[in-house]
Amino acid sequence: MIAKARRVPLALRRILLRALTPGPSPTVVVRYRSRGRVCVVHFPAGSIDGRNSRLIGARLRRAPRPRTVVFELDLRNVTHLSPDGAMAFFTALKAARQRGIRLVITHAGDQPLRTLRQVGFLRALSGPALPPPSLPPIEE
DSSP, rough: OOOOOOOOOOHHHHHHHHHHSSOOOOOOOEEEEEETTTEEEESSEEEEOOTTTHHHHHHHHHOOOOTEEEEEEOOOOOEOHHHHHHHHHHHHHHHHHTTTOOEEEEEEOHHHHHHHHHTTTTHHHSSSSSSSOOOOOOOO
């Protein structure tokens, strides 16, 4: 005997769908100033964590234009940043340095700033833009 399938109520389906989706939409708003020389990225309200860091990192890699000199990440709407979410910023920093672009973090709240300090991003941000040139071997 085959059991008749029950219909799942709409409210329960919405709860299950929300639980199974990979986090909030990682839509970032990219604006350009000074004829494309400054690229400003505004993040959506909410958290950046392991669920959306990969998508945000991919978007950040594509954001700067060829003429961009300063790449600004505006964190005013970010309420929570996890260490996994901070990996998106390391991706952006690496891409910016490869292109010779200066990366700047602005309007960061207390919690995102603590996380960036904890994972070493602020130290990496203040480091040299390019690795030091290798020195020739010492001849004796």
